[in-house]
Amino acid sequence: MSGQAAGRYVGQSIKRKEDPRLLTGQGRYVDDVQLPNMAHVAFVRSNIARGKITNLDISEALQVPGVIAIYTGDDLNPYIKEYWHTMGGPRPALDDPSGAHPPASVLAPGDVRFVGDPIAMVIAENRYVAEDAAEMVIVDIDVEEPIIGLDMAVAHPEMKVHHELNKNFSGIMPYMEVPPVDEMMASAPHVVTRRFKQARATNVPMEPRGIIVKHDRGANEITIWSATQNAHEVRSFCARLIGFPAQRIRAIAGDVGGGFGQKMMVSRDEAAMMIAGYLLGDRPIKWIEDRRESLIAANQAREEWVDVTMAVTPEGDIMGCRVNFLEDVGAYPPGAGGGAGMSAGMFPGPYKMPVVIPQGTSYFTNTCGKAPYRGPWMMETVAREQMMDHVAAEIGIDPIEFRRRNIIHQSDLPYTTCTTLVYDVVTPEETLDQAMEMLDLAKFRAEQEKARAEGRLLGLGVGVYIEPSAIAFGILSSDQANVRMDENGKVLVALSSGSHGHSIETTMPQVIAEHLGCDIDDIIIMQGDTASAPIGPGTGGSRTAVIVGGACQTAAGKLKAKILEIAAHTLEANVDDLEVNDSVVSVKGTPAKQLPFAQIAAMAYMMPEMLPEGMEMGLEVSARYKPAGSFTYSNATHVCTVEVDPKTGMVKILRYIVSEDCGQMINPMVVEGQIAGGVVQGIGGVLFEHMIYDKDGNPLATTFLDYLVPTAPEIPDIEYGHIQTMSNSLGGYKGMGEGGAIVSPPTVANAIHDAVKHLGVHPTDFPLGPSQIRDLLVHAGAAV
Amino acid sequence: MKPAPFEMHLPTSVSEVVALLDEHGDLAKPIAGGQSLVPMMSLRLASFEHLIDLNGVSELNQVSVNGDSLRIGAMVRQSTAEHDPQIVKSAPLVAKAIPHIGHFQIRNRGTVGGSIAHADPSSELPAVALALDATIEAVGPNGSREIAAKDFFVSTWETSLIDGEILTGVRFPIWSGKCGFVVEEVARRHGDFALVGVAAAVQVDGSKVAKAAIALFGVGGTPVRASEAEQALIAGGTSADLDAVGNLAAMNLAPSDDVHASGEYRKAVAATIVARAIAKALKEAQS
Numbered sequence A: 001m002s003g004q005a006a007g008r009y010v011g012q013s014i015k016r017k018e019d020p021r022l023l024t025g026q027g028r029y030v031d032d033v034q035l036p037n038m039a040h041v042a043f044v045r046s047n048i049a050r051g052k053i054t055n056l057d058i059s060e061a062l063q064v065p066g067v068i069a070i071y072t073g074d075d076l077n078p079y080i081k082e083y084w085h086t087m088g089g090p091r092p093a094l095d096d097p098s099g100a101h102p103p104a105s106v107l108a109p110g111d112v113r114f115v116g117d118p119i120a121m122v123i124a125e126n127r128y129v130a131e132d133a134a135e136m137v138i139v140d141i142d143v144e145e146p147i148i149g150l151d152m153a154v155a156h157p158e159m160k161v162h163h164e165l166n167k168n169f170s171g172i173m174p175y176m177e178v179p180p181v182d183e184m185m186a187s188a189p190h191v192v193t194r195r196f197k198q199a200r201a202t203n204v205p206m207e208p209r210g211i212i213v214k215h216d217r218g219a220n221e222i223t224i225w226s227a228t229q230n231a232h233e234v235r236s237f238c239a240r241l242i243g244f245p246a247q248r249i250r251a252i253a254g255d256v257g258g259g260f261g262q263k264m265m266v267s268r269d270e271a272a273m274m275i276a277g278y279l280l281g282d283r284p285i286k287w288i289e290d291r292r293e294s295l296i297a298a299n300q301a302r303e304e305w306v307d308v309t310m311a312v313t314p315e316g317d318i319m320g321c322r323v324n325f326l327e328d329v330g331a332y333p334p335g336a337g338g339g340a341g342m343s344a345g346m347f348p349g350p351y352k353m354p355v356v357i358p359q360g361t362s363y364f365t366n367t368c369g370k371a372p373y374r375g376p377w378m379m380e381t382v383a384r385e386q387m388m389d390h391v392a393a394e395i396g397i398d399p400i401e402f403r404r405r406n407i408i409h410q411s412d413l414p415y416t417t418c419t420t421l422v423y424d425v426v427t428p429e430e431t432l433d434q435a436m437e438m439l440d441l442a443k444f445r446a447e448q449e450k451a452r453a454e455g456r457l458l459g460l461g462v463g464v465y466i467e468p469s470a471i472a473f474g475i476l477s478s479d480q481a482n483v484r485m486d487e488n489g490k491v492l493v494a495l496s497s498g499s500h501g502h503s504i505e506t507t508m509p510q511v512i513a514e515h516l517g518c519d520i521d522d523i524i525i526m527q528g529d530t531a532s533a534p535i536g537p538g539t540g541g542s543r544t545a546v547i548v549g550g551a552c553q554t555a556a557g558k559l560k561a562k563i564l565e566i567a568a569h570t571l572e573a574n575v576d577d578l579e580v581n582d583s584v585v586s587v588k589g590t591p592a593k594q595l596p597f598a599q600i601a602a603m604a605y606m607m608p609e610m611l612p613e614g615m616e617m618g619l620e621v622s623a624r625y626k627p628a629g630s631f632t633y634s635n636a637t638h639v640c641t642v643e644v645d646p647k648t649g650m651v652k653i654l655r656y657i658v659s660e661d662c663g664q665m666i667n668p669m670v671v672e673g674q675i676a677g678g679v680v681q682g683i684g685g686v687l688f689e690h691m692i693y694d695k696d697g698n699p700l701a702t703t704f705l706d707y708l709v710p711t712a713p714e715i716p717d718i719e720y721g722h723i724q725t726m727s728n729s730l731g732g733y734k735g736m737g738e739g740g741a742i743v744s745p746p747t748v749a750n751a752i753h754d755a756v757k758h759l760g761v762h763p764t765d766f767p768l769g770p771s772q773i774r775d776l777l778v779h780a781g782a783a784v
Numbered sequence B: 001m002k003p004a005p006f007e008m009h010l011p012t013s014v015s016e017v018v019a020l021l022d023e024h025g026d027l028a029k030p031i032a033g034g035q036s037l038v039p040m041m042s043l044r045l046a047s048f049e050h051l052i053d054l055n056g057v058s059e060l061n062q063v064s065v066n067g068d069s070l071r072i073g074a075m076v077r078q079s080t081a082e083h084d085p086q087i088v089k090s091a092p093l094v095a096k097a098i099p100h101i102g103h104f105q106i107r108n109r110g111t112v113g114g115s116i117a118h119a120d121p122s123s124e125l126p127a128v129a130l131a132l133d134a135t136i137e138a139v140g141p142n143g144s145r146e147i148a149a150k151d152f153f154v155s156t157w158e159t160s161l162i163d164g165e166i167l168t169g170v171r172f173p174i175w176s177g178k179c180g181f182v183v184e185e186v187a188r189r190h191g192d193f194a195l196v197g198v199a200a201a202v203q204v205d206g207s208k209v210a211k212a213a214i215a216l217f218g219v220g221g222t223p224v225r226a227s228e229a230e231q232a233l234i235a236g237g238t239s240a241d242l243d244a245v246g247n248l249a250a251m252n253l254a255p256s257d258d259v260h261a262s263g264e265y266r267k268a269v270a271a272t273i274v275a276r277a278i279a280k281a282l283k284e285a286q287s
């Protein structure tokens, strides 16, 4: 099953246009922006998870030479006008039964609610002085018992993180009694129940958060440089926050060193910067988050439990499931923070499940807030794909066979899931086949058996999933491309995208060059500056290829049409008889009759007499694209093989195989890069990364010494297989930015499970570090 | 992550260093490669008003062989020690330990003396010094003295160096004959501090084990010498029951828990890796 033939640009692994700049240290991040007279900020943060501030004394700190101002919650919080994000919409009422946002504050409002909670901000001549003074701010806190971890949040519904609210959850999908389902479950031949736990992780962008706020009182303008995925949101959030006219605010994102969801929304610390910068005026202020702050206070994710009960026939047909999603959203998630609603919808994934009854609660705890992290709803795949292996083990069938029995076939399409999603063009079975072929299953099973006889533990894990890419509703519905050919025939493109490392400067020019017929190096992309970028939600939800790509394709087509019209007029030919090659329009079959783009462009701007009657001068078009559906589905199968050391519990990944279908690939190298990055994050989430808190609410992984991001030696070469079936979105593209991170965790976990299940070990909880694995083996009597 | 203000002093001789430390007392700290000290200062876990830089003291850079011992100057970089022909030949256990220390960038700055003086219980070089019965040379306000490795490590980040004293060099006995040297460790990732590790050396004579040296790290406040295990290995010779040797080595350990592994894990895995290390060392000695 292969797609349309690769074009001159689309489908080619063109080297990244941004790399020479980024790889030689010439990128321009927030910290590279140096403004005259700029002051620097350090936050004073709580080292207590919960308590009343009984004394906050800044007098001594104010005496430190070089300190300009120190603001506390009392100084800044009263300036908050409105506090909400466009994507989530206005805040629900405090007593809304379905959920809540944390009460709005930018600095601790008289009490602290997690370790890392910003209490005060010191503004000084440089960051060194700011930190010196921050150490001298005296904070006394009357310690109260914090809510730490889901265990405690679930066990103590009467305890509240936010006294302003009448509940301790930010969202809830209540238990639903469904008598026919309950009867079916009661009488099903096999009913298996498991609780899967993910370990709390954090996004770890290479560039932590950073923001500069400059309030020019004279001009009545605010300019913000921000490490954001979404410059427009920075602007509109700031306008709402301080009640400043939005049209007088400009937000700029230069190069952004990763975000993975962390930088989709404005955080409290950044909001504090907006108010402080506004109040201070005239002196721009800069805050560059350091790594320790990033680890403890930027945002965290993945602390989730999923309870699955699955009913199956003896042959292995899934009859239905009940699923309960429990998530810890910390103290101050941006908005409600939860992802359970989307998880519920996606739970059936690539399988035919007659019924799924979801339930879920998103609990507040006295920990750092939850924010999106690459595939924020991915607990559904993490739970489902592990469940497939647990159920298979329980009913005694092969986990791959079990998947095949239930997987959606081509003949089932379009397929409507029991959760009402409609899959139009997906290939879960085909990717499973391709991955198995790449693996050579029989050969692996033979090696596994041989190794086992020698006391060595090899395992094979499989994960299959469907990715709801290009999420398109609300502000996420559409994107825009403004394509301008200048009077020299060069192409300037303004996009609503927000690059934080996605190769957009390469892939979108590929689409434009393909559909306009120009040289890719004649194109320059502008994005991330509200002064020039069309309105859009920035980058997130694996949207760029599909939605921005669709806008680019449409705009390039419109511009080409105008160019052809001018050329047809001058060449005295029919538009249909023209062709475009390498920025030259010529008459088919009469190559001597031709016009280069540069000449056409000169006519369009400077020679009105050369244009067809009534044509508007200039060569500038815009196009806004919204895909037909709310999602454009892509899919993949991942396969992993591991060796587990039975004595040390150490896991070595032997092979990692990905077969995926993201429709027409714009740039296969970029696709593989996206997959690799996600897979590494997923491997990290299972084997290494754990943002652990003690019972008092102290984060214990506050530097990279303890927060373990996988490094090159831990990661095998990833093997890629591609299947390309064209989506119904323009160009046939499907998004795939998150899938690598979504399905790799259960794939790795399943491989470990496969290595140890014959010993009676059935892991369900992440992380699976050496100590945890050895404990499981000891517990099962399989190690001493 | 910016350190508090400090003054940097750039002495060029040991006597100058000692005088500066004497002058500034508690407010001063020597800095070698800075790979442990600078992160602590940047995180403001430690602050010193005066840093006495050892990097300009060239007399601390020497490597020399003197009869049956090898001397490594305090400021010899870890990356130098890894490849220095004299060290590779005369104290292979030192050279073999070093690739386990962090990453090459860290080893390019980090020093042999800094690692031993810092006395991190998870560090490789202190265990190597203990296993090989190294002698630590120190110079301080009261002149110079020598400290046996077994008396040097007091507890986590604490040594028997007194105020104002610096480590100037370490002497390692040179082993001869048919020997095997192995450093084996379990770390979460390549380059991480070990959860638990072992430095082991054996000298064999036919089927006899003539000498054995085993020291564990990551199992307590200091590196731990496994004397009973050494005795059992010598008694058992090259066909000794290595699992039993491993168990003896781990028997009296009481490591503590941290976020990466339980104490119980460290103790159990210590036995495993001692057995694995000895097996490899015997094989090397016999080949």
Ligand SMILES: Cc1cc2nc3c(=O)[nH]c(=O)nc-3n(C[C@H](O)[C@H](O)[C@H](O)COP(=O)(O)OP(=O)(O)OC[C@H]3O[C@@H](n4cnc5c(N)ncnc54)[C@H](O)[C@@H]3O)c2cc1C
Binding pocket: B029, B030, B031, B032, B033, B034, B035, B036, B037, B038, B039, B054, B074, B100, B101, B102, B103, B106, B109, B110, B111, B112, B113, B114, B115, B117, B118, B120, B122, B123, B124, B125, B161, B165, B166, B167, B168, B191, B192, B193, B194
């Ligand atoms: C990411 C990372 C990973 C690491 N992994 C490991 C690892 O796996 N194993 C390992 O062993 N180490 C590891 N380290 C630590 C590294 O090896 C350090 O270099 C070493 O611990 C200290 O050596 P230094 O020369 O950098 O000393 P410094 O950091 O300069 O000093 C450390 C301490 O020793 C004192 N000191 C230094 N030299 C002397 C002296 N001559 N006399 C008296 N006092 C002295 C200093 O005053 C200071 O208190 C790692 C470090 C990093 C940053």
